[in-house]
Amino acid sequence: MGRVTLQTIADRVGVSRMTVSNAFSNPGELSAAMRERVLAVADELGYVGPDPAARTLASGTAGTVGVVLTETLQGALTDEVAMTFLGSIADELAPTGLALTLLPSSSREGIVPARDVAIDGAVVYLCDPSSSAVGWLLRRRLPVVFVDQNPAPGIPSVNVEDRSGARAAAQHIVDLGHRNVAIVTTGVPGEFGVIDDPLAVGAAYVERQRLLGWLDALGAAGIRPTTVRQPHSSTEDMGYEAGQLLVARTPRPTAILCFSDALAAGVVRAIHDAGLKVPDDISVVGFDDNPLSRRMRPALTTVRQDVEAKGRAATTALTTAMERAKRGTVARSNRHLVLPTELVVRDSTAKPPRRKR
Amino acid sequence: MGRVTLQTIADRVGVSRMTVSNAFSNPGELSAAMRERVLAVADELGYVGPDPAARTLASGTAGTVGVVLTETLQGALTDEVAMTFLGSIADELAPTGLALTLLPSSSREGIVPARDVAIDGAVVYLCDPSSSAVGWLLRRRLPVVFVDQNPAPGIPSVNVEDRSGARAAAQHIVDLGHRNVAIVTTGVPGEFGVIDDPLAVGAAYVERQRLLGWLDALGAAGIRPTTVRQPHSSTEDMGYEAGQLLVARTPRPTAILCFSDALAAGVVRAIHDAGLKVPDDISVVGFDDNPLSRRMRPALTTVRQDVEAKGRAATTALTTAMERAKRGTVARSNRHLVLPTELVVRDSTAKPPRRKR
DNA sequence: CCGCGCTACTGTACCGGTAAAGCACATCGA
């Protein structure tokens, strides 16, 4: 017995294939009685429903939305902030029935899911700007939204006030009286260790914005920070490594600004393991307001961003763009949304310890 | 100007559509010179590559694999263990070019991504057994692998030795001399609080296996544990709540067995916040060997499972099943793989404190 | 000089649906 298709059912019921199609996809287009009959026969024949692939081809909608992440996925997937963002998108998308397809930035030669998987649109989130994935999406003329990426003309984007948030964090440290300040950042290409001019090497967009913000406030106070570059992902273990390096330095910094809360948690752990106290000996500031920052002891001073709002905004921007694309409107929207950030002072920052000179 | 398709290019080059198709999809099937010509013209016309939807329909492969998760996704996505598993799958899949599509267990009426999205196969992972998603996947006759689900005949599955792992954890506690033991579990339907007979209410599969393991060892030692049911997801905050409840109980338990490390971390935090010490006052055991358990202070005694191996096994099972399906082999494999677990004793367990009677 | 096999391309036949226009018949207001 061959495969059961709309035609099989149509023949059996004695109606046109179109009527069967409508029974599944447009219940309003036929009488309730006919729909009953069709569905009954379909059930009897073991029909599962319209084939997704065929429907995608004919109707032009795939029923799923892509998310472009880092190359390896593994790093992104274990980042609580990133996954909260993704979850927010998923929850927003749920009522529409759209699924979420994870697209690796690109792997080896010739394998480009961003080019070869059927999707209705995409969110570009943790993508290496040098990756080819984005280029393919744009060439496919798919509706795309940039999140935490360098905003590009003609492409809707969602960002947060990274720079002013970082500036507020650094200003908070300056106001407390710190003069010997360190920075721990990721996403700057190169080897692990202290670097001279963090802005000289090309950092990813968000990384650069936060760097700029920190340097805004520190520079105005005449402070030249010690910067530790952690090229790998922004995890707690990476923070631990950076923290170990910093506590061993002379003079030892009295405050450490971290690119993320996860990184900050590792830094705090390294400080504790070195027998020092936060914030008595060293103040630590994170970024993101990861739920982790509230669980930590001491609770972490950080810069809050509303990741769920970011997800909602991204979803709205994407669905808007998708509808526009379906209606054939050519004009690309170029709304560039920037969500606020806010310094949240908790227990990990205090005045620097008294100097003995 | 209409859309550029294979035909457009074929006409322009003066060859058949099939040749153009081969230029993109089967480079071995035509001469290098011809391929060059075709690709050059394609590029000139701004052709992006074969349309994924059409290719899916014609060739019968979608280029993506589904993962059925919890209903809301949000919970699953912020679980480090779950995401490590997912990352492992993604990494295994990367060389094959397959993407990963997240399918919510099912949401409201009529919206069933598991039925309506084109996929080549699926991993069923954190799925509520009552969900309709799995039923649809099976009806579609898609290759499916169950992971951490109740193994079903005819469906390949991957599980870990939950029961014996849990038994080892409880035995460890018994051997240390504990007699007043508590259990914190999730996935058991009902309200938060202490319950009498944890096995009476229908727990999800893994939850039940671990319960059985704990009770094996405790029962043999004549211990009847206090069980706290935490119906929500297995997060640190849920553990905190359960921990608060347990430290306030009289008599206070001297050891707490937790369904997961995340839960255990919350329990430990609650114990600390109550002014007690782990393991001096209360011993705590987790499950999973979440990276978190090594970062915690004290480092957590737990039951290790190799989540990455689980991901690899699931991927292998799935790709095998997919190839088999493609070759038209009807016979379903019913390999039921069970990976080992291992008790890892760290610093969160010790002898019970001296009783004052 | 023939036939054989190989390479490189072509032709035909789908894959399983949906959109949109068409058409027959019923209903309704004027």
Added chain:
DNA sequence: TCGATGTGCTTTACCGGTACAGTAGCGCGG
């Protein structure tokens, strides 16, 4: 009584590819 308006189903025309079975031309051994 007649056109206007629906309702419910059918017809036609794709959507953009791939699989597979040809077939033309060509080098080559005998």
